Amino acid sequence: MISKSQISFIKSLQLKKFRKAHNHFIVEGIKSITEFYEEDYTLHSIYYLPEISSKVDNFLRNIKGFEVSSDELNKISALSNPQDILAVFKIPEYDIRIEDMAGKYALALDGVQDPGNLGTIIRTADWFGIDTLICSKDTADIYNPKVVQASMGSLSRMKIKYCGLDSFLSQYPYAIYGAVLEGDSLYESEFDKEGIVILGNEGHGISDEVRRHVSKTIMIPRFGRAESLNVAISAAIICSELNRKMKKA
Amino acid sequence: MISKSQISFIKSLQLKKFRKAHNHFIVEGIKSITEFYEEDYTLHSIYYLPEISSKVDNFLRNIKGFEVSSDELNKISALSNPQDILAVFKIPEYDIRIEDMAGKYALALDGVQDPGNLGTIIRTADWFGIDTLICSKDTADIYNPKVVQASMGSLSRMKIKYCGLDSFLSQYPYAIYGAVLEGDSLYESEFDKEGIVILGNEGHGISDEVRRHVSKTIMIPRFGRAESLNVAISAAIICSELNRKMKKA
Numbered sequence: 001m002i003s004k005s006q007i008s009f010i011k012s013l014q015l016k017k018f019r020k021a022h023n024h025f026i027v028e029g030i031k032s033i034t035e036f037y038e039e040d041y042t043l044h045s046i047y048y049l050p051e052i053s054s055k056v057d058n059f060l061r062n063i064k065g066f067e068v069s070s071d072e073l074n075k076i077s078a079l080s081n082p083q084d085i086l087a088v089f090k091i092p093e094y095d096i097r098i099e100d101m102a103g104k105y106a107l108a109l110d111g112v113q114d115p116g117n118l119g120t121i122i123r124t125a126d127w128f129g130i131d132t133l134i135c136s137k138d139t140a141d142i143y144n145p146k147v148v149q150a151s152m153g154s155l156s157r158m159k160i161k162y163c164g165l166d167s168f169l170s171q172y173p174y175a176i177y178g179a180v181l182e183g184d185s186l187y188e189s190e191f192d193k194e195g196i197v198i199l200g201n202e203g204h205g206i207s208d209e210v211r212r213h214v215s216k217t218i219m220i221p222r223f224g225r226a227e228s229l230n231v232a233i234s235a236a237i238i239c240s241e242l243n244r245k246m247k248k249a
Numbered sequence: 250m251i252s253k254s255q256i257s258f259i260k261s262l263q264l265k266k267f268r269k270a271h272n273h274f275i276v277e278g279i280k281s282i283t284e285f286y287e288e289d290y291t292l293h294s295i296y297y298l299p300e301i302s303s304k305v306d307n308f309l310r311n312i313k314g315f316e317v318s319s320d321e322l323n324k325i326s327a328l329s330n331p332q333d334i335l336a337v338f339k340i341p342e343y344d345i346r347i348e349d350m351a352g353k354y355a356l357a358l359d360g361v362q363d364p365g366n367l368g369t370i371i372r373t374a375d376w377f378g379i380d381t382l383i384c385s386k387d388t389a390d391i392y393n394p395k396v397v398q399a400s401m402g403s404l405s406r407m408k409i410k411y412c413g414l415d416s417f418l419s420q421y422p423y424a425i426y427g428a429v430l431e432g433d434s435l436y437e438s439e440f441d442k443e444g445i446v447i448l449g450n451e452g453h454g455i456s457d458e459v460r461r462h463v464s465k466t467i468m469i470p471r472f473g474r475a476e477s478l479n480v481a482i483s484a485a486i487i488c489s490e491l492n493r494k495m496k497k498a
């Protein structure tokens with residue numbers, strides 16, 4: 001049983017302005033919740049159906065858990081088909097310094113709008129061992145429940161910074177690759193041992209002010225007739241090729 | 250101005266059973282509609298806002314077009330933010346014969362459920378010049394408006410067959426590759442000059458009865474910690490690698 005004010009608090013976290021105001025976000029499903037918990041995200045509260053109460057003991061050492069009915073879970077969930085548990089976590093502060101970016105790759109997103117794309121990019125980056133994501137201020141919010149959902153727990157392992165990409169990139173000392181529709185073939189591109197790959201907005205690509213920082217453009221060779229690729233697909237193909245080449249090196 | 254029965258007919262096409270019954274599907278947006286039209290799909294009718302009437306003349310040679318209000322378009326559209334035009338096309342009959350599959354690659358989908366994934370796979374396949382898609386009967390319907398939307402017009406260039414994959418593959422004479430979580434590294438795999446790549450269901454992967462036809466398993470090497478990749482992402486990475494190797498060969 002949970003109170004109206006709890007319901008109202010949790011539901012408010014579906015909106016960015018309330019996530020900012022309260023500094024918390026929601027995660028659904030025992031698997032994802034466990035991953036955030038194990039990565040030392042601060043748990044605020046959990047809400048679960050009685051049938052899985054045996055699985056939540058682990059979380060209840062420092063915080064209070066609430067058994068809820070299916071109806072209550074439906075009210076607080078952001079999913080159309082809620083799972084059996086929902087948790088509220090505190091939004092962490094990430095410390096990303098340029099000196100920590102040496103010797104590895106990061107992704108930069110310039111205005112990616114679709115939460116599903118953003119979540120899929122995070123999941124894919126995590127698969128390929130990339131743990132740093134720099135987002136322009138107009139990129140979708142990573143704590144949007146749809147992003148959290150699509151990232152399948154991988155968000156818990158990612159360090160993320162929102163900033164003006166223009167000013168960030170002007171201080172970034174390593175190679176800056178930009179994914180574009182016309183550039184050098186990905187397959188024939190050489191990659192430095194460290195760098196950042198920029199992916200642009202779904203409709204407009206990389207903005208002019210960001211593009212002027214790009215030291216090398218990358219294009220995924222086209223063999224058929226589609227006009228463009230989905231941004232998460234482009235990110236994945238580039239990450240794969242990058243890792244293929246890094247591993248060989 | 251359109252009639253209630255027209256509205257009811259068009260709306261019914263959002264559901265698979267009515268698409269089957271009426272043998273028609275909907276496409277939204279002038280760009281996609283033009284692509285289906287140019288690929289000789291049979292246009293049944295179009296519905297558009299007055300402000301774009303100058304762009305639709307081309308379509309009106311053989312069929313009747315209907316100017317509609319925004320309210321009417323909202324009623325018939327499957328999108329939460331409708332574009333300015335919607336068309337109804339006839340579902341074509343594809344003739345895919347095994348002898349036509351020589352010398353090229355096709356994709357097979359074994360129970361892919363999410364319409365967004367299916368549409369993205371079609372768009373990606375089209376980018377890489379793959380034009381044949383074999384779907385198990387429990388794969389999502391390609392004429393679902395969400396699939397049509399996510400394919401961004403690429404569906405118009407794809408030949409698609411729904412069938413029992415088990416029996417189809419038992420007659421397929423070329424190499425059969427299966428995307429799995431544990432198999433041979435994609436990067437080190439050799440590919441024949443023709444073949445089919447099977448992608449499995451989002452949760453369960455390739456089913457046992459289909460898997461026994463696989464002549465070579467393919468795994469995308471993991472460098473990080475995500476448990477799995479989205480199926481459209483896996484499809485894209487494999488198609489990219491396949492084309493990279495084919496082109497070199």
